[in-house]
Amino acid sequence: MFSDADAAALYDLLNPWDPESRPEDAFYFPLVMAARSVLDLGCGTGTMLRLARERGHTGRLAGLDPDRAALDRARRRTDIDWIEATADRAQPGAGFELATMTGHAFQNLLTDRAVHDSLTAVRAALRPGGRFAFETRHPQARAWEGWSRANPDDHSEVTEPSGRTLRYWHDVSGVDGEIVSITGTVALPDGTVLRVLTEDLRFLAPDALDAHLTAAGFEIEARYGDWARGPVDAASREIITVARRPA
Known part of the structure; x- marks a missing residue:
C-alpha cells in the first residue's frame, strides 16, 4: 500500500x-x-x-x-x-x-x-x-512531549505529484532513559492508515x-x-x- x-x-x-x-x-x-x-x-x-x-x-x-x-x-x-x-x-x-x-x-x-x-x-x-x-x-527541551496526534502543530499535510493528499503525524510509543521510541503514521485525509514508520532516538x-x-x-x-x-x-x-x- x-x-x-x-x-x-x-x-x-x-x-x-x-x-x-x-x-x-x-x-x-x-x-x-x-x-x-x-x-x-x-x-x-x-x-x-x-x-x-x-x-x-x-x-x-x-x-x-x-x-x-x-x-x-x-x-x-x-x-x-x-x-x-x-x-x-x-x-x-x-x-x-x-x-x-x-x-x-x-x-x-x-x-x-x-x-x-x-x-x-x-x-x-x-x-x-x-x-x-x-x-x-x-x-532538557523534552521535544518528544509535543510529538502526538493530539498536537495540531505536529500534523503535516502534503500533496503528492499524482495529486493524492497525505497526512503525517507522530506518536511516542515509549521513553526508556535516553531513548525515545516514536511512530510516524502516514494516512489519507479520511484517516485510512497507509503505513506506520517506527524510529528510536537517543x-x-x-x-x-x-x-x-x-x-x-x-x-x-x-x-x-x-x-x-x-x-x-x-x-x-x-x-x-x-x-x-x-x-
Missing part, C-alpha cells in the same frame, strides 16, 4: 531543503558551499548535496546512508558519490574537508558503541584540520556528547544552542556542534 520508495518520496515532500526559508538549512549550506570536499552522513535522498551541485559546487560531494530507497532517489543525480552504508563504515583516509550529519540523524546512534564507532570513522574520513558539523536535540546531554567527541579525537570548535548561533543555555532546544580533527 505504501512502499519504501513512497516513504522516501514523502520524506522529500516533508523536508524540502531550502536555505532561504529554513534556519537549519541556512546554517549548514554556507559550510557546504565553502568546503572543497563534503561527506554528508545520513544523507537520505541527498537534497542538500543535490542543491549544492545545482548552486555551483564544483568539488567532491559524497552522500552516505543505509536506506536504499532513499539513495535510489539520490542517485538520479550522477555527479555525486552515493554510498550505501552506516556512518561507522565511512572510508578512512578519504580526506574530506567537511563532514555533516543533518536532520538530527545523530540521534539514530543509540548506543555508546555506535556513537564511538561512528565518530571514530568520521574522524578518519576527514583530512587533518577537517570539520564535522552536526546537531542533536537538547534533552537524547544525549552536552557533557556526555563532549566526552564521546573527546574520546574519538575531536576538538570542539564551536557549540550553539539554536540556529542563530546563540549559546547553549537553559532555554536551548538544540546542541549544534562544529568539531575539528586536529591538524
Whole structure:
C-alpha cells in the first residue's frame, strides 16, 4: 500500500531543503558551499548535496546512508558519490574537508558503541584540520512531549505529484532513559492508515556528547544552542556542534 520508495518520496515532500526559508538549512549550506570536499552522513535522498551541485559546487560531494530507497532517489543525480552504508563504515583516509550529519540523524546512534564507532570513522574520513558539523536535540527541551496526534502543530499535510493528499503525524510509543521510541503514521485525509514508520532516538546531554567527541579525537570548535548561533543555555532546544580533527 505504501512502499519504501513512497516513504522516501514523502520524506522529500516533508523536508524540502531550502536555505532561504529554513534556519537549519541556512546554517549548514554556507559550510557546504565553502568546503572543497563534503561527506554528508545520513544523507537520505541527498537534497542538500543535490542543491549544492545545482548552486555551483564544483568539488567532491559524497552522500552516505543505509536506506536504499532513499539513495535510489539520490542517485538520479550522477555527479555525486552515493554510498550505501552506516556512518561507522565511512572510508578512512578519504580526506574530506567537511563532514555533516543533518536532520538530527545523530540521534539514530543509540548506543555508546555506535556513537564511538561512528565518530571514530568520521574522524578518519576527514583530512587533518577537517570539520564535522552536526546537531542533536537538547534533552532538557523534552521535544518528544509535543510529538502526538493530539498536537495540531505536529500534523503535516502534503500533496503528492499524482495529486493524492497525505497526512503525517507522530506518536511516542515509549521513553526508556535516553531513548525515545516514536511512530510516524502516514494516512489519507479520511484517516485510512497507509503505513506506520517506527524510529528510536537517543537524547544525549552536552557533557556526555563532549566526552564521546573527546574520546574519538575531536576538538570542539564551536557549540550553539539554536540556529542563530546563540549559546547553549537553559532555554536551548538544540546542541549544534562544529568539531575539528586536529591538524
